[in-house]
Amino acid sequence: MTLIAMTEPSTDKPSGGSETLEAARREKLRKIRQLGIDPWGQRFDNHAPIGEIRAREGEIVVESAGDCATGRPPQAHGPEVRAAGRIVLQRKAGKLIFLDIRDWTGQIQLLIGKKQVGEENWALAQCFDLGDLIGVDGELSRTRTGELTIFARDLHFLSKSIETPPAKHKGLQDPELRQRMRYLDLIHSEGVLGRFLHRTKIVQSIRNTLAAERFVEVEGPTLHAIAGGAAARPFTTHHNALDIDLFLRIALELHLKRLLVGGIERVYELGRVYRNEGISPRHNPEFTMLEVYQAYGDYGTMMELTEKLIVEAIRATGQSLKLPWGESEMDFSTPFARKTYDELFLEHTGVAADDVPGVTQYAYDCGLDTAGKHIDVIKNEVFEAKVEDRLTGPVFVLDYPASICPLTKRKAGNPAIAERFELFIQGMEVANAYTELNDPDLQEELFSRQLEGLAAEDSMARMDHDFIRALRHGMPPAGGLGIGIDRLVMLLTDSPTIREVILFPLLRPEAEG
């Protein structure tokens, strides 16, 4: 170990303000160095997760109980343990110090007695602040009041914190600080770490389920010359050597379908897409999307897969199929409800979906602008305004008007209906799936028609000729599925906003100085 005896910057101001809170910590850091100890720590092997240490409670042998009245300590012996963690609470009582340390598996109390640890360790313990990382060797036992405690025999200093942690019980409350300083939020806010670990379990479960179904994960390009596969504004960037403008991808679809043509019969990508749109409790400009394609399947195949993916993900988080959502409860027992678009339209508006004058009148009464719009577009605006919010689900909405689905195969015998479903839960679109369109001539025609309508508004949209060329080589009939992972995680972790399930959501940069 190297002894470092450099002078820390100090301030002459009296104690209390933010600079002097730091100065007090730097003074302790200096004292730690004076003791010949590196305040930034060293490798620390063979410590057990605190959760595992707590699980060894049963190994404690009680020889005689303590007595609060006489102050006689209990005679109990437990296993020798080694732990590492962050100091989150500290109570000093004369020549005893009670500390609570926390790691990512749990929290446990430490008892440091002056006599028990010796002069050097005691001097080191005088330099502890809330937020410091320490290691401890000691005996796992219980205090007189029965609290599971590591009775310290030896202390190790692992890292100094020179910043003051937030209020010890309330933690960080300001939503802006919680997002900007997610590291503090993870340490000090109830349930935050667990929620993000659940997110990881959900994503792992999805990969496991797909692997068990023999799907192959691939990595498509995120830089696209043409941003296709969805109707959204892309972010633009530039490649210097080629001197071309590029777009960050807005969807995974068109490259995965090329791979379907290439013979990768069951293929998926789980990755980030970017849309240059507004921010809301349900939208972040970058979000995680799963897209799955299965040759020789259709949207019915994808419906079964969707149920399997979600049910397995719920199991992976250790929850039952009845999940809390705020004050209410959701039931993910399979099969999920299946209702057609037209059924739901009638149910929620009282107007039959094929009643053209009726739908138009209803839209007008809702204050929607109907002038010059295709009836299916009007119908869908009504559906989005009046039906979607009320779908608490989970419910599969089946069979959409074909004219609003440019990438979807039409129903055999009814070209006005597209074989598409969307899964709605709590008014949110969580999944979207098609029987994929594989007719290159029809695909080209639908793209052209779509581009006409968008020309002025969305000059980014361009015909992807290479995608059409790929289809011309023969794409198998297939089912395709997209799932918004962030929204699924919201639902499975009872999180009302997307920012609670994205570690670092987009924020405006902090002002300088």
Add this chain to the structure above:
RNA sequence: GAGGCUGUAGCUCAGUCGGUAGAGCAACGGACUUUUAAUCCGUAGGUCUGGGGUUCGAGCCCCCACAGCCUCACCA
């Protein structure tokens, strides 16, 4: 992009009618070998988000800017 709400000590929050800026936690000094939101005694800590205005006087009223949250729009 539009509207509403919010911004006070490191953190969490009070601040009355416009009249000298408050508390708890954290910090500093002291007491305490079984505490657990430890307790007790004492000390210190403020560009009231920033800028301008009204006023004898502004944390408070008005205007502008910045940031966050909510609703809407775009979108999944």
